[in-house]
Amino acid sequence: MMRTFKIWTYKEGDIPLMHNGPMKYIYSIEGDFIEEMERKGNPMVATHPDEAHAFFIPISITKIVYFLHTPAESIGFFERMQAIVEDYIGVIAQRYPYWNRSNGADHFFVSCHDWGPFVSRGNPKLFENFIRVLCNANSSEGFIPSRDVSMTEINTPVDNIPIMSNGQSPYNRSVLAFFAGGNHGVVRENLFQHWGNKEDNDIQVYSYLPKGKNYTELLGQSKYCLCPSGYEVASSRVTEAIYHGCVPVIIKDHYVLPYSDVLDWSQFSVQVPVNKIQDLKRILEEIPYSKYIEMQKRVIQVQRHFSVNIPAKPYDVLHMILHSVWLRRLNVLLRHVPN
Template identity: 50%
Template sequence: MSCMSCSSPHIPFLLFFLLLISFTLLGNSPTQHTLTNFFSTFNASIPKLEGLSISNITTSFSFSSFFNTSTTKHHQQQMTAIPSIRPTAIDKEMKLSQLEKGLERARAAIRKAIIHRNYTSNKDENFVPRGSVYRNANAFHQSYIEMEKRFKVWTYEEGEPPLVHGGPEADIYAIEGHFISEMEDRRNPFRARHPSEAHVFLLPFSVVYIVEYVYKPGAKDYWGPLKRLIADYINVISDKYPYWNRSHGADHFMVSCHDWAPHLSVANADLHRNSIRAICNANTSEGFKLGKDVTLPEVHLPDGGLSSPAREQTSVDSRTLLAFFAGGAHGYIREALLRHWKDKDPEVVVYEYLPKGINYGQMMSKARFCLCPSGFEVASPRIVEAIFNGCVPVIISIDYPPPFADVLDWSKFSIEIPVARIPEIKEILGNISARRYGVLQRRVVQVQRHFVLNRPAKRFDVFHMVMHSIWLRRVNLRLNY
């Protein structure tokens, strides 16, 4: 008896030790530090994001199977965890917990919509995504509903126009200025009233205006002043607030349509490596990271007026041209296109300079296919122009993920031709049957609403689609603040 009584005090300590070991092993489980690509699209691995602790959305359902991506494989990579930064106030900790709980409920609702092939909404839905143009219409619709219900963005108030809190609202970079302006509008439903409510944070500097006002042609170090300005802005907000430092910028994003945006984002290592970069120049060979960054569609507004599809969509039978392109020899892809097809064929009409008296939009409306080759950079405003004119876009590019490819299946309403097959354009397009072309063209009209720029923004338009792309990336992250 005496022996039993003397050993019994050690039993609780032994049990505690065993429990500690088991929890430690569970905490080191690979599923606790893995980024699940919520709307898996491309056969590319997600890069490591330093300073993050990422967890699977769920252990019981594979979110990489949300869409019909049988030809791609989703690769998961281990994330590097950092120590949690404990908020100094209890209310801050509670708000962070509420944000994460809200995201968990959103994930559960999307999972339910996929399983039951339906959506749940507390209001009448005036538009319901349907059809094969969506990788998974139910997943997209429920995700969109959850975004409208929960998603909040804080726009930093530091800085002065024109370099911050503004941007161009005309020409090929117009979407940059319109997006920043829309987020600055206090009527915007996504605008957070306080940064503690925000899921993500917008860095409202304009790369276009930074280049326009700070760049000095011919200067020995022309990159330096531009990068320092961006670095200084991040230093200001990271010194003043805790939000950048607690996530190493992973819940922050920038928006820019300027060609130099990817290069200038290296001004801050965390901005380039961790933050969401919504950019037009989305070149995967130059550091654009699938699953983290967002392809911004290039919307050309030559006179500053808002974009919209052609009022009268030309019927299929009235499209007498096989293919059309007009544009300068900017970059090797366009040079190859002009070399093979400029003034060579009456059915494949290719101009370097549009002749006088010929209307660009009318030519697109006459063509069945509109050629959209990359220029000096990968993005082309012709993709959106083609869609607005009901012309099936033919994307000729390398390393360019098209906009909203998380949810839109571009193979259902566009054609992709490799650069090496430019000489075969007529043969490739000519072999597409009338029936298949009719289906492609109808689907082009179907996706038009997703590329329209409205002010104020409207449901499912280009602004909301960009917001949804950013929302998805935040839903995919669980950050241990």
């Protein structure tokens, strides 16, 4: 892929809504990807659009929300957001032949914001073939795995890129399962109802950590890290678990797991249906210890596929995203469009 796949990033549009994205906190992968695609020296960047196999639309939904959304303007904001993206597509479709020759099937954008999927709802015909790279990959809300790409949400610290840590040895992890986070959304409400603030040292579920407990240390001390949906299916909990050598427990309905074209998540994670939350402890305790050890070993092995590097390095998360786009681009048949 790295030797042959070429991507053209459109130059139209201005900062801050285009060619710029968040580099910190939970939507940071959006900005990291935009920066990588506009980085000089990137071997996958096409020098001319005619040599490109795919076309990147460098719009940041997070920046649109940040700069244009106010509580007073909530009514009608989705339509306004949709119009910005549609206007951009109208410009490039008029100036170049590439969108029209494939009806947008070799074009893609990247959005980690929860509202990213809503961009295409206002005009489904226009976006029928368009590749959406989304953190909020919910198949019940229109995400199509054969066309769209699921990518991981990564909570990047203010002063650095995320750091990997193997945590405690799998033989020394004293906590069976751990979660700390806001009690919002139906899934988390269910989780807190059954396991929140219980006198159970095996399943530790907190909305706020008790004094003296450290979030990062608990990730590294736990065998399993619970990754429930919040308001949406996207969450940085999965990557945080992987970064600390903790086997993720996916508690989400309709979530399309990232990079599942090439990663077999059953080998390094546990998936628990939302309606089985009350059985969580039994489910985890019934996993043979030998199987847990093998899954934890594979978590360490896949860490490199979730790591962030600027510039990107082979097999890291940015290349995993590009590989997913490349696989979907392979199915696109182009037709000649006269100038």
